[in-house]
Amino acid sequence: MDLSSLASPQALRGGSTGALGAHAARRRSVQLLRPRRPTFRCSVEAAKQQVQGTLAAEAARKECFGVFCTTYDLEADEKTKSWKKLVNVSVSGAAGMISNHLLFKLASGEVFGQDQPIALKLLGSERSLQALEGVAMELEDSLYPLLREVSIGIDPYVIFEDADWALLIGAKPRGPGVERAALLDINGQIFAEQGKALNAVASRNVKVIVVGNPCNTNALICLKNAPNLPAKNFHALTRLDENRAKCQLALKAGVFYDKISNMTIWGNHSTTQVPDFLNAKINGRPVKEVIKDTKWLEEDFTITVQKRGGVLIQKWGRSSAASTAVSIVDAMRSLVTPTPEGDWFSTGVYTTGNPYGIAEDIVFSMPCRSKGGGDYELVKDVAMDDFLWGRIKKSEAELIAEKKCVAHLTGEGNAFCDLPGDTMLPGEM
Numbered sequence: 001m002d003l004s005s006l007a008s009p010q011a012l013r014g015g016s017t018g019a020l021g022a023h024a025a026r027r028r029s030v031q032l033l034r035p036r037r038p039t040f041r042c043s044v045e046a047a048k049q050q051v052q053g054t055l056a057a058e059a060a061r062k063e064c065f066g067v068f069c070t071t072y073d074l075e076a077d078e079k080t081k082s083w084k085k086l087v088n089v090s091v092s093g094a095a096g097m098i099s100n101h102l103l104f105k106l107a108s109g110e111v112f113g114q115d116q117p118i119a120l121k122l123l124g125s126e127r128s129l130q131a132l133e134g135v136a137m138e139l140e141d142s143l144y145p146l147l148r149e150v151s152i153g154i155d156p157y158v159i160f161e162d163a164d165w166a167l168l169i170g171a172k173p174r175g176p177g178v179e180r181a182a183l184l185d186i187n188g189q190i191f192a193e194q195g196k197a198l199n200a201v202a203s204r205n206v207k208v209i210v211v212g213n214p215c216n217t218n219a220l221i222c223l224k225n226a227p228n229l230p231a232k233n234f235h236a237l238t239r240l241d242e243n244r245a246k247c248q249l250a251l252k253a254g255v256f257y258d259k260i261s262n263m264t265i266w267g268n269h270s271t272t273q274v275p276d277f278l279n280a281k282i283n284g285r286p287v288k289e290v291i292k293d294t295k296w297l298e299e300d301f302t303i304t305v306q307k308r309g310g311v312l313i314q315k316w317g318r319s320s321a322a323s324t325a326v327s328i329v330d331a332m333r334s335l336v337t338p339t340p341e342g343d344w345f346s347t348g349v350y351t352t353g354n355p356y357g358i359a360e361d362i363v364f365s366m367p368c369r370s371k372g373g374g375d376y377e378l379v380k381d382v383a384m385d386d387f388l389w390g391r392i393k394k395s396e397a398e399l400i401a402e403k404k405c406v407a408h409l410t411g412e413g414n415a416f417c418d419l420p421g422d423t424m425l426p427g428e429m
């Protein structure tokens with residue numbers, strides 16, 4: 001495409017289509033992404049940049065989706081406004097239950113604030129493409145001022161283009177009779193492909209949060225297939241487990257849940273996960289000083305957190321999509337806002353260089369702090385005792401075994417799958 005034809009805001013209105021290069025050739029059913037309000041860059045150069053960012057979208061102009069297709073001239077008052085640079089958020093499994101809550105939170109500004117415009121790029125499976133259009137229609141009808149662009153599609157190489165955030169939610173559920181080893185392979189293939197796509201087209205500093213289960217090992221597969229991206233930027237979501245643990249401690253101590261801090265979930269997002277009551281605090285005091293019931297802490301508390309998702313499904317017949325979406329928002333906000341002094345949050349991250357002695361080269365949930373720029377550091381000053389360490393080792397053993405099951409997907413030779421018992425995901429019973 002000749003960019004000179006797009007050098008003025010007025011040219012944005014005209015919209016020109018033409019040759020779009022390699023990515024467009026890969027494009028399948030992607031729908032158009034366009035600003036639905038007057039574009040918010042006003043210099044000629046800025047207009048060029050914006051148009052460059054949406055070049056690929058021009059290819060799909062005929063498939064343009066509703067109100068997100070409309071382009072406008074800049075209006076005089078808009079030219080004087082200073083806007084933050086658009087943040088591109090790619091979401092896989094966008095027609096699923098978790099996304100059905102999450103997308104509307106993202107578009108309303110809950111993560112990035114009320115002065116941060118965003119683009120949502122929604123990835124679905126072939127089967128869910130029509131449902132994805134339904135999702136886009138709901139986003140249209142919500143009239144979110146911060147939502148400037150929406151695109152939908154089934155090709156990760158298109159949907160992950162320039163992604164600043166990739167929220168990888170889409171995965172196959174574990175059906176009746178499906179072994180955990182089989183699930184690791186089925187979903188692992190999805191995350192290997194998506195890792196390759198991120199490696200090729202995402203922002204070089206993209207932050208990736210893997211939600212689709214088994215999320216720790218999926219995150220490992222994903223980062224191994226994205227060697228040109230920092231491994232540190234890949235997360236497995238364990239924030240829902242942290243939130244559940246805080247809720248149970250608050251309940252037992254008879255305090256409001258905002259009084260619980262320093263809650264770590266160690267390990268795998270499975271029933272081997274370790275909610276850490278040794279380091280957690282209630283009203284700034286160690287949990288063990290406030291809750292004297294050791295048996296409850298060592299047995300009931302941990303099991304309740306580990307199995308909370310399964311109990312919820314039994315009662316409601318559905319999984320915990322809403323609270324998972326909330327926890328994704330929490331996890332993102334923890335990375336983009338400074339962690340309160342003395343506190344920390346849990347996230348599953350790459351273990352290489354960890355100060356605790358946990359095996360290297362796996363994705364393990366650990367306590368982290370952030371200065372707010374999207375990055376994080378591991379917390380070093382945590383206490384350890386035999387009870388906590390013993391449980392951490394079990395979760396570590398499980399993740400090492402899972403890693404061996406997916407060696408064919410991480411480029412580490414032939415897979416050998418010998419899991420230490422068929423442990424469950426938190427939503428399974």
Ligand SMILES: NC(=O)c1ccc[n+]([C@@H]2O[C@H](COP(=O)([O-])OP(=O)(O)OC[C@H]3O[C@@H](n4cnc5c(N)ncnc54)[C@H](O)[C@@H]3O)[C@@H](O)[C@H]2O)c1
Binds near residue numbers: 098172190239320
């Ligand atoms: N880490 C956590 O804390 C946590 C919590 C709850 C659920 N989960 C996991 O999140 C995942 C999604 O849960 P849900 O309730 O939204 O499920 P869902 O079945 O409602 O939605 C999943 C969506 O992903 C799509 N999909 C499947 N394969 C895809 C692919 N290759 N690319 C893009 N999209 C694809 C499906 O079509 C479906 O629309 C599951 O794996 C679930 O186990 C994780």
